[in-house]
Amino acid sequence: MGITRVRPLLGGFAEWKRRGYPLEETVFFGEAQASSK
Amino acid sequence: VGTVHESLVRLAQHAYVVLFVWVAAEQLGLPIPAVPILIAAGVLSAMGQLTFSGAFALGILACLIGDSAWYVIGKWKGTAVLKTLCRMSLEPESCVRQSSDFISRHGARSLVVAKFIPGISTVAVPLAANSGISILSFFIYDLLGSVVYVGAYLGVGRLLGDRIDKLDMLAGSLQTATAGLAAAGTVAILAWRFHQRRKILGDLRMARIKPEEVLGSLDKGEKPYIVDLRHALDFLPDPRVIPGAIRMAPNEVTARQQEIPRDREIILYCT
Numbered sequence: 001m002g003i004t005r006v007r008p009l010l011g012g013f014a015e016w017k018r019r020g021y022p023l024e025e026t027v028f029f030g031e032a033q034a035s036s037k
Numbered sequence: 038v039g040t041v042h043e044s045l046v047r048l049a050q051h052a053y054v055v056l057f058v059w060v061a062a063e064q065l066g067l068p069i070p071a072v073p074i075l076i077a078a079g080v081l082s083a084m085g086q087l088t089f090s091g092a093f094a095l096g097i098l099a100c101l102i103g104d105s106a107w108y109v110i111g112k113w114k115g116t117a118v119l120k121t122l123c124r125m126s127l128e129p130e131s132c133v134r135q136s137s138d139f140i141s142r143h144g145a146r147s148l149v150v151a152k153f154i155p156g157i158s159t160v161a162v163p164l165a166a167n168s169g170i171s172i173l174s175f176f177i178y179d180l181l182g183s184v185v186y187v188g189a190y191l192g193v194g195r196l197l198g199d200r201i202d203k204l205d206m207l208a209g210s211l212q213t214a215t216a217g218l219a220a221a222g223t224v225a226i227l228a229w230r231f232h233q234r235r236k237i238l239g240d241l242r243m244a245r246i247k248p249e250e251v252l253g254s255l256d257k258g259e260k261p262y263i264v265d266l267r268h269a270l271d272f273l274p275d276p277r278v279i280p281g282a283i284r285m286a287p288n289e290v291t292a293r294q295q296e297i298p299r300d301r302e303i304i305l306y307c308t
Binding site for chain 2: 005006008009011012013014016021023024026
């Protein structure tokens with residue numbers, strides 16, 4: 001089955017941050033990082 | 038005969054100026070491809086209208102001047118100038134990331150071949166400067182790159198000119214034909230770049246999702262699969278993500294495609 005829909009975020013991370021929308025901290029596992037839920 | 042000779046001398050002098058200005062302008066980032074002009078200069082050298090060594094030296098000098106300017110700007114302004122440079126040269130902004138990966142893999146040696154690679158050629162020098170390459174390394178590898186770039190296209194033109202020279206019927210109108218072909222080649226490359234850029238921007242504009250739509254989706258409890266594609270260098274200054282986003286470097290997407298769900302909307306973001 002193919003991927004339903006892929007959409008880039010307009011303005012990227014910078015625009016999301018500029019608007020004061022929520023962000024969450026991340027935790028690091030060496031080279032790889034994953035988001036903390 | 039004297040008047041004809043004078044005209045040819047004047048034209049040859051003019052051709053040197055055109056060649057120099059054109060190549061320097063391309064290297065400074067203007068969207069005017071120098072390849073047709075270099076090939077045309079090679080053809081004219083075969084006809085004795087230019088000296089090959091003169092055209093070669095001027096072409097290299099023009100490259101070094103343009104690249105040195107971007108080396109200084111890259112050192113001074115960092116990566117902030119790169120998006121402007123991509124827009125100015127009609128290359129997609131994605132060229133910055135491609136070039137960054139290319140230069141981090143190959144270092145200063147990347148400057149030897151960068152001029153031949155569309156997209157990378159434009160931003161290679163300021164990126165290399167920003168990555169800390171010393172001025173001596175820059176000069177040596179950029180000189181090598183300029184020699185290879187100018188020499189290759191002048192050489193192609195010279196070979197073409199040598200063949201055309203043997204056809205007497207073309208020889209009389211060679212200058213006009215060469216100038217016409219160089220102009221047509223330049224216009225064709227420009228039109229193609231402009232069309233590609235418009236197409237990429239158009240496709241992106243249609244497909245993009247607005248931040249408020251993503252926020253609304255999260256508020257409603259929907260679970261779009263959000264992927265943070267920021268480069269490590271961009272991520273480290275602010276290691277936070279949009280809620281629920283997973284981190285994935287752009288070059289990991291293929292290897293990690295099994296992790297990507299097939300039944301959810303995928304939202305990608307970078308810087």
